[in-house]
Amino acid sequence: MQPKIDSTADALAQSLRESIANGELHDGMRLVERELAGRFSVSRIPLREALKKLEAEGLIEIYPNRGAVVRALEPSDVEEIYAMRMLLEGDAIYRAVKRMDEETLVRAELVHRLLGKTKTADKQGELNREFHELLYAPCGNGRQLKAIRELRGQVERYERLQSMLLADTEAFQHEHAAILQACRERDARGARAMTVAHLTSAKQIVERVVTQARPEGRR
Incomplete structure (x- = not known):
């Protein structure tokens, strides 16, 4: 039972x-x-x-x-979540680059192209999640990958509901392309630095959305 x-x-x-x-x-x-x-x-x-x-x-x-x-997030929650994401995701891709095979890179590049063509926030969120999960998976640490998924899940609604990532598609696509290039070149340090920079961009968007959603007296 x-x-x-x-x-x-x-x-x-x-x-x-x-x-x-x-x-x-x-x-x-x-x-x-x-x-x-x-x-x-x-x-x-x-x-x-x-x-x-x-x-x-x-x-x-x-x-x-x-x-x-x-649960509604506070700005302090966003700060903590993204600090953890930068540590975990930066480390995940750093170690994954050393184990990444050609099939993973080809699949990630396909998702990257599809992401640039999608017109809906929901689909973009799905593809964005798939892109990063493909690149992190070779790190081989299941607990770390689970923690990353859960942290992303806490902020994903703010990205998807406001269509903010959709509005910033071009900038995010450039960042994704840079991460992919570093992976292709087996540049683990570069991939980590670019992933952290990418998360910094996402953090700024979510911070704006969370701040705007708060009652006037709590800002």
């Missing part, structure tokens, strides 16, 4: 992550167990497990006697 609950909880968690990323479940929104159980046609047991997963990932907050709400 337990494996079925775990499997259902994982599927629910993924559906809720996507709903948060695309803005269907927005910052500060209450997640009512009864409503969610009805929507997904599940019992509350796997639903509660799914909510615990999202709480551990920093996507929601669960309050005693009040239930769960979608």
Whole structure:
């Protein structure tokens, strides 16, 4: 019985992550167990497990006697998240470059080209995620890759909802091209430096979005 609950909880968690990323479940929104159980046609047991997963990932907050709400980030959260991302992603690509094969580079270049042609924020977010995951995967550290995914998940909604990355496609494409070139040249230090610079650009966008979303008195 337990494996079925775990499997259902994982599927629910993924559906809720996507709903948060695309803005269907927005910052500060209450997640009512009864409503969610009805929507997904599940019992509350796997639903509660799914909510615990999202709480551990920093996507929601669960309050005693009040239930769960979608967590809204503060500027200090953005600072901490991107500081961690720069450390983890910079290190991941540094080590991955030394193990990267031709197939990985070809696939990353294809995703890079598709990213430059897409016209929707959701698709762009999907391709952007795939691009980076392809390049980081050869580092071989599963826990590190999981942490990177979770940190990205905490800020992805701010990128996708405001279409900010879509507006800055050209700049981001140049940065992606530079990262790819460093990987092709087996320049691990260069790939790390360019990845950190790329994340710095993304951080500035998310900081603007988060600041604009805050009530006037809390800025």
